[in-house]
Amino acid sequence: FRFEELTQYVNSHEEEFIETLRQWIAVESDSSDVTKRSDLHRMMDMTAEKLRLIGGSVEMVDIGTQELANGSSIALPKVVTARFGEDPSKRTVCVYGHVDVQPAKKEDGWATDPYELTDIDGNLYGRGASDNKAPVLAWIHTVEVYRALNIDLPVNVKFIIEGMEETGSNGLDDMIVAQKDSFFSDVDYIIISDCVWLSKRPALTYGTRGNCYFFAEVEGPKKDLHSGVYGGTIMEPMTDLIGILDKLISPSGKILIPGVREAVAHLSDEEWKMYQDIEFDLESYKREIGLSQLMYSNKVDLLAHRWRHPTVTIHGIEGAFSSPGTKTVIPAKVIAKFSIRQVPNMDPAVVEKQVTDYLHSVFAKRKSPNKLNVTMVIGAKPWLADPKHPLFEAGKAAVKRVFGVEPDLIREGGTIPIARSFQDVTGKSIIMLPIGGFDDGLHSQNEKISRYNYMEGTKLFIAYLHEVSQIKEH
Ligand SMILES: NCC(=O)N[C@@H](Cc1c[nH]cn1)C(=O)O
Ligand SMILES: [Zn+2]
Numbered sequence: 001f002r003f004e005e006l007t008q009y010v011n012s013h014e015e016e017f018i019e020t021l022r023q024w025i026a027v028e029s030d031s032s033d034v035t036k037r038s039d040l041h042r043m044m045d046m047t048a049e050k051l052r053l054i055g056g057s058v059e060m061v062d063i064g065t066q067e068l069a070n071g072s073s074i075a076l077p078k079v080v081t082a083r084f085g086e087d088p089s090k091r092t093v094c095v096y097g098h099v100d101v102q103p104a105k106k107e108d109g110w111a112t113d114p115y116e117l118t119d120i121d122g123n124l125y126g127r128g129a130s131d132n133k134a135p136v137l138a139w140i141h142t143v144e145v146y147r148a149l150n151i152d153l154p155v156n157v158k159f160i161i162e163g164m165e166e167t168g169s170n171g172l173d174d175m176i177v178a179q180k181d182s183f184f185s186d187v188d189y190i191i192i193s194d195c196v197w198l199s200k201r202p203a204l205t206y207g208t209r210g211n212c213y214f215f216a217e218v219e220g221p222k223k224d225l226h227s228g229v230y231g232g233t234i235m236e237p238m239t240d241l242i243g244i245l246d247k248l249i250s251p252s253g254k255i256l257i258p259g260v261r262e263a264v265a266h267l268s269d270e271e272w273k274m275y276q277d278i279e280f281d282l283e284s285y286k287r288e289i290g291l292s293q294l295m296y297s298n299k300v301d302l303l304a305h306r307w308r309h310p311t312v313t314i315h316g317i318e319g320a321f322s323s324p325g326t327k328t329v330i331p332a333k334v335i336a337k338f339s340i341r342q343v344p345n346m347d348p349a350v351v352e353k354q355v356t357d358y359l360h361s362v363f364a365k366r367k368s369p370n371k372l373n374v375t376m377v378i379g380a381k382p383w384l385a386d387p388k389h390p391l392f393e394a395g396k397a398a399v400k401r402v403f404g405v406e407p408d409l410i411r412e413g414g415t416i417p418i419a420r421s422f423q424d425v426t427g428k429s430i431i432m433l434p435i436g437g438f439d440d441g442l443h444s445q446n447e448k449i450s451r452y453n454y455m456e457g458t459k460l461f462i463a464y465l466h467e468v469s470q471i472k473e474h
């Protein structure tokens, strides 16, 4: 295995790899904003072009349309698939990633333009830098490096890159069902690099939470009203909405929806021990997010509530006044957006009914003439793997080779909606191999990835392909 040569190539091409990331960051591929859809299509084209340029057999798969709330529909971004090598004597891995991003505006509090890659002290700032453009590029560069040096890839490599992950991977489930016996037929393992380390120590991830995302709409008068002229005479939609939202979760984090907590798998002794053995400093965690107090003061409880307990988050209210300054209005219709992270053994279909029934019963007690409508717009299941699987042993060996340490075995509080479907539909084993830093600020202001993580992460992927080729039949 000519690892030295391969890593030398990475070192000497660092600026070129960063330049490609700069071009990718410049594309505002926000999947949640339909006005940015042409940018998202362009992002998929650029991804396909890059894979073609390094010699892949590339396809852009049409996955249909997205229905919008106003009844119209728009095209979903095509899914990019690629293949490098078809040697039946070799293992085949499939790398999944996404090139869409969360929304970002400079006014949200970014120190730099979110769509202009900015290098400050070795950190590369930009929306999507860590989630998930640099990791996708690191995988593409991995193949590029082997091919540039005329070194045979130790395994066949496939890619499946989508553009709707941040909004729940619309259309991808159907595509993998349709391609189960074609694209996926020769795939042995699926690799996902769409998460981050827990600390400065590299990590392998064996679980993600799912997510049920809800809209709760309260509709009252036929138009917005002057709060001085009409206030006091009507039951206001916003007051109703805040009233029912306040019944979702207690201040100490207890979910109040009947049945939700009861479904959660119990923490086993083995799990407790694994969490206890992980090096994780609550003080640095507090410093990173700028808080003096957390919900839990011991490591095991904190990690358990980050990874394997459900939680409710209220994200925002559409239709509510939110600009700077004052406006004395009664909004006529408001839509709350909240989500409940899912863990084993919760079932999104059950949670949908529990939440809908509960909110309607709480609302009924208010005796309001306004109308409540609750809908679940994303229902993603959690994913959990066996960290003793040979894929994880290969991960440990690759981390050891590149970083000289043992990785942490961790779970991830976020959601990769398609992970569970990959497992259920294709039956293939999955590993998550993160390269992002613990403080990369995913979905937040000033998202970044460090040059170090981007380059050493590429070396990790190079080593990982070798280690996977060494896995004995199991
Ligand atoms: N990098 C993974 C990620 O950030 N995923 C999103 C996906 C999602 C879940 N619900 C809506 N979108 C996440 O928020 O976890
Ligand atoms: Zn992501």
Ligand SMILES: [Zn+2]
Binding pocket: 102, 131, 166, 442, 443
């Ligand atoms: Zn994300």
